[in-house]
Amino acid sequence: MGKTQLSIQFAKQFGEMYSSIFWLNAKDENQLKAELAALPAQVMENHISSSGTDPQEEERMVQQARQWLSRPDNNKWLVIYDNYDDPRLPGINSSTGYDIRDFFPHRAHGSILITTRSPRLTYAKQLRLNKFDDVNQSLAILARRSGRTTEGGEESIDFDECLEADHLAIS
Secondary structure, eight states, X not given: OOHHHHHHHHHHHHGGGOSEEEEEEXXXXXXXXXXXXXXXXXXXXXXXXXXXXXXXXXXXXXXXXXHHHHOTTOOOEEEEEEOOOSBOOTTOOXXXXXXXXXXXXXXXXXXXXEEOSOTTOOSSEEEOOOOOSSHHHHHXXXXXXXXXXXXXXXXXXXXXXXXXXXXXXXX
C-alpha cells in the first residue's frame, strides 16, 4: 500500500521542521526494544554503549531513550514507528501483539507517526491509504516526484493537516 514509502516522503519533505527524526522498526516488540535501546548511544553525550544482550540492561536503555525524548527542551523530534501490524487491542487475541504506547515518550510532545495495517488504533489520528483505482494515479505521483508532467490527475495528501496530529497512524 505504500505506508512506509509515504512516511519516507513525509520525513524528507518536512524534515527541516524537526530537530531529529528516528525510524524504528515496530514489527515486533523485541525488534522495537532493540532499536530503542540503541537510541541513547546516538543522541546522548557521554553515553557508553552496551554491547550485551542482558534484558535488564536493554530495558534500562529503552527507559533512557524514552526519558531523552521526554525532556522539556527536546520537543521538536519525529519518531516513526514502522510496521506496527500486530497491536494488542481489546477483543483481539494475539500471542505476539503488544501495546506500542509502552514505548512512547513519557511526555506528550514531539511527533509520532505509526505505519500499520490495523485500522483499529483509537489513540492516533488515522490516515487511511487506499489502493489506486488505476495506474494513471500512480504514474502521476511518480511524474510529480521526478519533476515531469502527465495529462492525468493526481490524488494529493494534505501533509499540513497531518502535521496537526500529535500521533498519526498510516494504515
